[in-house]
Amino acid sequence: MEFVPPTAKVYILYLDESGTTVEASYFVLAGLAVFEREIYWFSQELDNLQRQYFPKVSEPILFHATKLRVREGEKVEEPWDSLTGQMRHELKDKIYEIIQSRRGVLFGCAIEKKLAQARSEDPYERAFEDLVSRFDLFMSRVNRQLITENKDEQRGLIVLAESSYQKTIALLGRRLREQGTRWGILHNVSDVPFFAPSKDTRLLQYADFCSNAIYGRYNHKLTGDFDRIASKFDQEGGVVHGLSHLSTDPNCACTACFSRRGRQITLPPA
Ligand SMILES: [Zn+2]
Numbered sequence: 146m147e148f149v150p151p152t153a154k155v156y157i158l159y160l161d162e163s164g165t166t167v168e169a170s171y172f173v174l175a176g177l178a179v180f181e182r183e184i185y186w187f188s189q190e191l192d193n194l195q196r197q198y199f200p201k202v203s204e205p206i207l208f209h210a211t212k213l214r215v216r217e218g219e220k221v222e223e224p225w226d227s228l229t230g231q232m233r234h235e236l237k238d239k240i241y242e243i244i245q246s247r248r249g250v251l252f253g254c255a256i257e258k259k260l261a262q263a264r265s266e267d268p269y270e271r272a273f274e275d276l277v278s279r280f281d282l283f284m285s286r287v288n289r290q291l292i293t294e295n296k297d298e299q300r301g302l303i304v305l306a307e308s309s310y311q312k313t314i315a316l317l318g319r320r321l322r323e324q325g326t327r328w329g330i331l332h333n334v335s336d337v338p339f340f341a342p343s344k345d346t347r348l349l350q351y352a353d354f355c356s357n358a359i360y361g362r363y364n365h366k367l368t369g370d371f372d373r374i375a376s377k378f379d380q381e382g383g384v385v386h387g388l389s390h391l392s393t394d395p396n397c398a399c400t401a402c403f404s405r406r407g408r409q410i411t412l413p414p415a
Contacts (some may be wrong), residue, residue: 155181156287158252158280161306161343161352162269163360171364172261172268174276175253176352178301178379183248183319188347190243198236199224207343208350210357213237240354241373243371250283251377252276256391256400263393269310270317275389276306277303277334278326283379286335302413303338305350311340315400335389363390363399372384 160176163169179187195206202224214237215221217230225233238326244251254272261268283391284301291298305314318338325331343349355374379387385404390397 151361154297155182155302156299157184157302157304157348158276159304159346159348159352160252160273160276161349161356162272162308162310163353163356164258164364168242169360169364170258171255171360172258172272173253173255173356173360174269174272175251175255175356175359176247177244177348177355177377178280179247179249179348180299184348187247187249187351188241190247191240191347191350194236194239198228198232205344205347208238208240208347208353209343210237210354214357237354237370240351241358241370242299244351244354244374245377247375249351249386250271250379251374251386252279252283252379253355253359254279254389254391257363257393260393262358266308267313270313271391272325273314273317274321274326275391277321277331278328279333279379279386279389281326281334286381288333299333303336304346304349305338305340306343306346306352307340314338315340359388363392381402 155177158178160174162172162174164172174408191208192205195202195208199206206224212222212225213233215225215230215233221233228236254275256268256272258268261271280301280303284299288298303318305311322334338352341349343353345411354370358370358374361367361369378385384407386398388401389405390399390401392402
Protein backbone atom coordinates (compact mmCIF):
# COMPACT_ATOMS: atom_id res chain seq x y z
CA MET A 146 0.00 0.00 0.00
CA GLU A 147 1.34 3.43 -0.90
CA PHE A 148 1.90 5.93 1.90
CA VAL A 149 -0.80 8.59 1.71
CA PRO A 150 -0.27 11.82 3.64
CA PRO A 151 -3.14 12.98 5.85
CA THR A 152 -3.38 16.51 4.44
CA ALA A 153 -4.21 17.71 0.97
CA LYS A 154 -2.09 19.89 -1.33
CA VAL A 155 1.31 18.74 -0.29
CA TYR A 156 4.70 18.26 -1.75
CA ILE A 157 6.36 15.20 -0.32
CA LEU A 158 10.09 14.68 -0.13
CA TYR A 159 10.98 10.99 0.03
CA LEU A 160 14.47 10.28 1.37
CA ASP A 161 16.71 7.26 1.63
CA GLU A 162 20.35 6.82 2.59
CA SER A 163 23.45 5.23 1.07
CA GLY A 164 26.93 4.63 2.44
CA THR A 165 26.05 3.24 5.86
CA THR A 166 28.72 0.54 5.74
CA VAL A 167 32.03 1.08 7.57
CA GLU A 168 34.08 0.91 4.34
CA ALA A 169 32.11 3.73 2.69
CA SER A 170 33.98 7.06 2.65
CA TYR A 171 30.75 8.89 1.92
CA PHE A 172 27.34 9.07 3.47
CA VAL A 173 24.46 10.18 1.25
CA LEU A 174 20.90 11.12 2.08
CA ALA A 175 18.81 11.89 -0.99
CA GLY A 176 15.54 11.54 -2.78
CA LEU A 177 12.69 12.98 -4.73
CA ALA A 178 10.15 15.68 -3.94
CA VAL A 179 6.87 15.05 -5.73
CA PHE A 180 3.52 16.73 -5.76
CA GLU A 181 0.94 14.41 -4.21
CA ARG A 182 -0.90 13.81 -7.48
CA GLU A 183 2.29 12.43 -9.07
CA ILE A 184 2.70 9.64 -6.51
CA TYR A 185 0.22 7.43 -8.29
CA TRP A 186 1.99 7.74 -11.64
CA PHE A 187 5.44 7.08 -10.23
CA SER A 188 4.08 4.00 -8.46
CA GLN A 189 2.35 2.75 -11.59
CA GLU A 190 5.60 2.91 -13.53
CA LEU A 191 7.40 0.62 -11.07
CA ASP A 192 4.41 -1.72 -10.92
CA ASN A 193 4.53 -1.94 -14.72
CA LEU A 194 8.25 -2.72 -14.70
CA GLN A 195 7.63 -5.45 -12.15
CA ARG A 196 4.92 -7.01 -14.35
CA GLN A 197 7.23 -6.83 -17.32
CA TYR A 198 10.35 -8.30 -15.67
CA PHE A 199 8.78 -10.52 -13.02
CA PRO A 200 5.46 -11.69 -14.52
CA LYS A 201 5.18 -14.56 -12.03
CA VAL A 202 5.65 -12.51 -8.85
CA SER A 203 2.38 -11.13 -7.48
CA GLU A 204 3.73 -9.58 -4.22
CA PRO A 205 5.29 -6.12 -4.71
CA ILE A 206 9.05 -6.46 -5.11
CA LEU A 207 11.26 -4.04 -3.20
CA PHE A 208 13.33 -2.41 -5.94
CA HIS A 209 16.79 -1.67 -4.67
CA ALA A 210 19.61 -0.14 -6.75
CA THR A 211 22.41 -2.29 -5.31
CA LYS A 212 20.54 -5.50 -6.21
CA LEU A 213 20.49 -4.42 -9.85
CA ARG A 214 24.17 -3.50 -9.81
CA VAL A 215 25.41 -7.01 -9.04
CA ARG A 216 27.82 -8.00 -11.79
CA GLU A 217 27.74 -11.18 -13.83
CA GLY A 218 29.45 -13.95 -11.89
CA GLU A 219 28.67 -12.49 -8.44
CA LYS A 220 26.04 -13.98 -6.16
CA VAL A 221 22.55 -12.78 -7.06
CA GLU A 222 19.65 -12.97 -4.61
CA GLU A 223 16.07 -13.90 -5.33
CA PRO A 224 14.09 -12.71 -7.26
CA TRP A 225 16.85 -10.87 -9.14
CA ASP A 226 18.49 -14.17 -10.09
CA SER A 227 15.68 -14.80 -12.56
CA LEU A 228 17.12 -11.98 -14.73
CA THR A 229 20.33 -11.99 -16.75
CA GLY A 230 23.00 -9.40 -15.93
CA GLN A 231 22.00 -7.48 -19.01
CA MET A 232 18.34 -7.44 -17.99
CA ARG A 233 19.21 -6.15 -14.52
CA HIS A 234 21.27 -3.39 -16.08
CA GLU A 235 18.44 -2.53 -18.47
CA LEU A 236 15.93 -2.47 -15.62
CA LYS A 237 18.14 -0.13 -13.59
CA ASP A 238 18.42 2.19 -16.61
CA LYS A 239 14.65 2.22 -17.02
CA ILE A 240 14.17 3.29 -13.41
CA TYR A 241 16.60 6.19 -13.89
CA GLU A 242 14.71 7.09 -17.07
CA ILE A 243 11.48 7.36 -15.07
CA ILE A 244 13.17 9.65 -12.54
CA GLN A 245 14.49 11.73 -15.42
CA SER A 246 11.20 12.03 -17.28
CA ARG A 247 8.52 12.31 -14.57
CA ARG A 248 7.70 15.44 -12.63
CA GLY A 249 9.85 15.31 -9.52
CA VAL A 250 12.58 17.43 -7.98
CA LEU A 251 15.80 15.89 -6.72
CA PHE A 252 17.49 16.69 -3.41
CA GLY A 253 20.69 15.17 -2.09
CA CYS A 254 23.46 15.68 0.42
CA ALA A 255 26.79 13.85 0.13
CA ILE A 256 29.04 14.04 3.17
CA GLU A 257 32.62 12.86 3.33
CA LYS A 258 32.68 10.92 6.59
CA LYS A 259 36.18 12.20 7.37
CA LEU A 260 34.79 15.75 7.47
CA ALA A 261 31.85 14.82 9.69
CA GLN A 262 34.23 13.03 12.02
CA ALA A 263 36.58 16.02 12.22
CA ARG A 264 33.61 18.21 13.16
CA SER A 265 32.16 15.61 15.55
CA GLU A 266 28.94 15.63 13.55
CA ASP A 267 26.71 12.69 12.82
CA PRO A 268 26.52 12.47 9.00
CA TYR A 269 22.88 11.38 9.03
CA GLU A 270 21.75 14.23 11.26
CA ARG A 271 23.82 16.78 9.36
CA ALA A 272 22.48 15.60 6.00
CA PHE A 273 18.92 15.58 7.29
CA GLU A 274 19.17 19.13 8.60
CA ASP A 275 20.76 20.28 5.34
CA LEU A 276 18.00 18.73 3.23
CA VAL A 277 15.16 19.98 5.44
CA SER A 278 16.53 23.48 4.97
CA ARG A 279 16.89 23.10 1.19
CA PHE A 280 13.41 21.64 0.87
CA ASP A 281 11.99 24.52 2.91
CA LEU A 282 13.65 27.04 0.57
CA PHE A 283 12.24 25.15 -2.40
CA MET A 284 8.74 25.26 -0.88
CA SER A 285 9.13 29.01 -0.34
CA ARG A 286 9.77 29.46 -4.05
CA VAL A 287 6.85 27.21 -5.00
CA ASN A 288 4.55 29.18 -2.71
CA ARG A 289 5.76 32.59 -3.91
CA GLN A 290 4.80 31.49 -7.40
CA LEU A 291 1.39 30.14 -6.25
CA ILE A 292 0.59 33.40 -4.46
CA THR A 293 1.24 35.39 -7.64
CA GLU A 294 -1.20 33.04 -9.40
CA ASN A 295 -3.81 33.47 -6.62
CA LYS A 296 -3.61 29.79 -5.71
CA ASP A 297 -3.51 28.07 -2.31
CA GLU A 298 -0.14 27.61 -0.70
CA GLN A 299 1.27 24.10 -0.33
CA ARG A 300 2.97 22.40 2.57
CA GLY A 301 6.05 20.24 2.49
CA LEU A 302 6.21 16.82 4.14
CA ILE A 303 9.19 14.56 4.53
CA VAL A 304 8.97 10.79 4.41
CA LEU A 305 12.02 8.76 5.34
CA ALA A 306 12.78 5.10 4.87
CA GLU A 307 12.48 3.29 8.19
CA SER A 308 15.94 2.79 9.62
CA SER A 309 17.88 2.52 12.82
CA TYR A 310 18.05 6.31 12.83
CA GLN A 311 14.31 6.63 13.17
CA LYS A 312 14.29 7.72 16.81
CA THR A 313 17.14 10.22 16.46
CA ILE A 314 15.67 11.76 13.36
CA ALA A 315 12.18 11.95 14.86
CA LEU A 316 13.62 13.97 17.76
CA LEU A 317 15.75 16.09 15.46
CA GLY A 318 12.73 16.71 13.23
CA ARG A 319 10.75 18.01 16.17
CA ARG A 320 13.59 20.29 17.24
CA LEU A 321 14.01 21.65 13.69
CA ARG A 322 10.29 22.27 13.55
CA GLU A 323 10.30 24.21 16.81
CA GLN A 324 13.65 25.96 16.62
CA GLY A 325 14.49 25.91 12.92
CA THR A 326 17.68 24.68 11.33
CA ARG A 327 21.09 26.25 11.94
CA TRP A 328 20.22 28.43 8.93
CA GLY A 329 16.86 29.70 10.06
CA ILE A 330 13.30 28.92 10.99
CA LEU A 331 11.29 26.61 8.76
CA HIS A 332 8.25 28.14 7.14
CA ASN A 333 6.84 25.59 4.77
CA VAL A 334 7.76 22.16 6.01
CA SER A 335 5.27 20.75 8.49
CA ASP A 336 5.41 18.00 11.06
CA VAL A 337 8.69 16.48 9.96
CA PRO A 338 9.19 13.62 9.47
CA PHE A 339 7.15 10.53 8.68
CA PHE A 340 8.67 7.08 8.49
CA ALA A 341 7.51 4.37 6.15
CA PRO A 342 8.79 0.95 5.15
CA SER A 343 10.48 1.02 1.74
CA LYS A 344 8.81 -2.20 0.74
CA ASP A 345 5.37 -0.57 0.86
CA THR A 346 6.34 2.78 -0.62
CA ARG A 347 7.36 2.91 -4.25
CA LEU A 348 8.57 6.50 -3.92
CA LEU A 349 11.07 5.45 -1.24
CA GLN A 350 12.39 2.93 -3.74
CA TYR A 351 13.01 5.75 -6.22
CA ALA A 352 14.73 7.65 -3.39
CA ASP A 353 17.03 4.66 -2.99
CA PHE A 354 18.01 4.88 -6.68
CA CYS A 355 18.65 8.63 -6.32
CA SER A 356 20.83 8.26 -3.27
CA ASN A 357 22.65 5.31 -4.83
CA ALA A 358 23.52 7.34 -7.96
CA ILE A 359 24.86 10.21 -5.82
CA TYR A 360 26.79 7.78 -3.67
CA GLY A 361 28.32 6.23 -6.81
CA ARG A 362 29.31 9.68 -8.04
CA TYR A 363 31.12 10.71 -4.85
CA ASN A 364 32.30 7.45 -3.34
CA HIS A 365 33.38 5.67 -6.52
CA LYS A 366 33.58 8.50 -9.08
CA LEU A 367 31.08 6.62 -11.26
CA THR A 368 29.14 9.35 -13.02
CA GLY A 369 26.86 7.39 -15.39
CA ASP A 370 23.64 7.20 -13.36
CA PHE A 371 24.31 10.50 -11.61
CA ASP A 372 24.64 12.36 -14.92
CA ARG A 373 21.33 10.98 -16.15
CA ILE A 374 19.38 12.51 -13.29
CA ALA A 375 21.59 15.52 -12.46
CA SER A 376 19.33 17.95 -14.33
CA LYS A 377 16.53 17.10 -11.88
CA PHE A 378 18.20 18.67 -8.84
CA ASP A 379 16.33 21.67 -7.54
CA GLN A 380 17.73 24.68 -9.37
CA GLU A 381 16.80 28.19 -10.26
CA GLY A 382 18.41 30.38 -12.88
CA GLY A 383 21.24 27.92 -13.40
CA VAL A 384 22.10 27.74 -9.69
CA VAL A 385 21.79 24.28 -8.17
CA HIS A 386 20.17 24.38 -4.73
CA GLY A 387 19.15 20.76 -4.45
CA LEU A 388 22.56 19.13 -4.07
CA SER A 389 25.18 19.72 -1.42
CA HIS A 390 28.62 18.19 -1.18
CA LEU A 391 30.38 18.49 2.16
CA SER A 392 33.98 17.53 1.55
CA THR A 393 37.51 18.10 2.82
CA ASP A 394 38.52 19.30 -0.65
CA PRO A 395 38.13 23.10 -0.76
CA ASN A 396 38.70 23.14 -4.53
CA CYS A 397 36.14 20.52 -5.53
CA ALA A 398 34.60 21.45 -8.88
CA CYS A 399 31.50 19.24 -8.77
CA THR A 400 28.11 20.74 -9.68
CA ALA A 401 27.22 21.36 -6.04
CA CYS A 402 30.51 22.99 -4.97
CA PHE A 403 30.79 25.01 -8.15
CA SER A 404 27.27 26.32 -7.73
CA ARG A 405 27.81 27.10 -4.04
CA ARG A 406 30.92 29.17 -4.68
CA GLY A 407 29.12 31.15 -7.34
CA ARG A 408 26.30 32.45 -5.19
CA GLN A 409 25.60 34.39 -2.06
CA ILE A 410 22.92 32.64 -0.06
CA THR A 411 22.08 32.09 3.56
CA LEU A 412 23.50 28.57 3.71
CA PRO A 413 26.97 28.43 5.24
CA PRO A 414 29.97 27.08 3.34
CA ALA A 415 30.55 23.32 3.59
ZN1 LIG B 1 32.01 19.02 -4.61
